[in-house]
Amino acid sequence: MKTVEIDPIITETPKRATKEAVIEINNLYKSFGTLDVLKNLSLKLYDGENLVVLGKSGSGKSVLIKCIAGLLRSDSGSINVYNQNVLAMNRSQLDEVRQKIGFLFQSGALYDSMTVRQNLEFPLKRMKKQLKQTEINDKIIEALENVGLPDVIDKMPSQLSGGMRKRISLARTIVVDPMIMLYDEPTTGLDPITSDEISVLINDIQKKYKTSSIIITHDIECARMTADRLIMIQDGEVYEKGSLSKFEKSTDNVIKSFFK
Ligand SMILES: Nc1ncnc2c1ncn2[C@@H]1O[C@H](COP(=O)(O)OP(=O)(O)O)[C@@H](O)[C@H]1O
Numbered sequence: 187m188k189t190v191e192i193d194p195i196i197t198e199t200p201k202r203a204t205k206e207a208v209i210e211i212n213n214l215y216k217s218f219g220t221l222d223v224l225k226n227l228s229l230k231l232y233d234g235e236n237l238v239v240l241g242k243s244g245s246g247k248s249v250l251i252k253c254i255a256g257l258l259r260s261d262s263g264s265i266n267v268y269n270q271n272v273l274a275m276n277r278s279q280l281d282e283v284r285q286k287i288g289f290l291f292q293s294g295a296l297y298d299s300m301t302v303r304q305n306l307e308f309p310l311k312r313m314k315k316q317l318k319q320t321e322i323n324d325k326i327i328e329a330l331e332n333v334g335l336p337d338v339i340d341k342m343p344s345q346l347s348g349g350m351r352k353r354i355s356l357a358r359t360i361v362v363d364p365m366i367m368l369y370d371e372p373t374t375g376l377d378p379i380t381s382d383e384i385s386v387l388i389n390d391i392q393k394k395y396k397t398s399s400i401i402i403t404h405d406i407e408c409a410r411m412t413a414d415r416l417i418m419i420q421d422g423e424v425y426e427k428g429s430l431s432k433f434e435k436s437t438d439n440v441i442k443s444f445f446k
């Protein structure tokens with residue numbers, strides 16, 4: 187149902203989403219003290235797809251992707267990433283899985299005291315120790331070109347607009363070639379035009395890097411532009427899942443409140 191024009195710099199044909207699950211979550215529970223955030227949540231992310239996760243503020247969306255990335259430990263259930271249960275892993279196995287996952291935090295979280303180049307160099311040097319400096323430089327330039335900002339390489343984050351910082355955060359995430367992308371509210375705090383540019387970029391990255399992505403958002407325009415499939419979370423469980431048209435045609439009041 188995507189209606190987005192593909193950025194002309196990306197020439198590869200989109201890989202069609204297959205029915206192979208790269209993430210499979212079953213019966214996930216996560217509480218903080220007496221607060222039950224995730225209650226029996228199950229979902230699949232298929233290879234190559236953009237899965238949009240909708241849900242009210244505080245419904246557990248960020249907690250969900252933090253559990254997937256191993257930043258939070260869930261209480262019970264299973265999270266399989268490429269058929270391996272994250273919850274049963276030791277630290278070194280977990281580190282290996284984390285290398286496959288790119289996490290775009292809501293805050294962006296660039297290092298303010300580093301240039302754009304240094305911000306991108308940092309994860310490369312930590313995670314791709316085998317690379318030579320020339321290869322590192324090439325990867326940095328390629329990632330910046332893929333977010334449309336090759337010219338800001340020597341700038342400081344404070345010299346960039348909010349939309350540009352978001353693009354650089356995205357470049358810093360993709361520079362290490364993640365197979366799975368987790369986007370936490372990628373357009374929040376951006377104006378509508380910049381938000382649309384980020385949504386286009388999310389689709390570009392899906393095609394160029396062949397990533398499978400979970401996109402958490404309450405920006406319905408971002409959902410419309412990026413979703414191959416949607417899931418809505420309510421009270422810690424999957425409330426509805428399916429195509430964009432299924433959601434848009436829904437007569438359910440909870441769903442309609444998002445699509446007005
Ligand atoms: N580390 C934490 N400790 C305690 N409570 C938390 C923590 N992280 C999230 N929560 C609570 O869990 C609920 C879901 O949070 P979150 O996943 O961030 O919601 P959202 O859907 O807006 O991303 C909220 O009530 C939040 O206050």
Ligand SMILES: [Mg+2]
Pocket residue numbers: 247248249370371
């Ligand atoms: Mg959140």
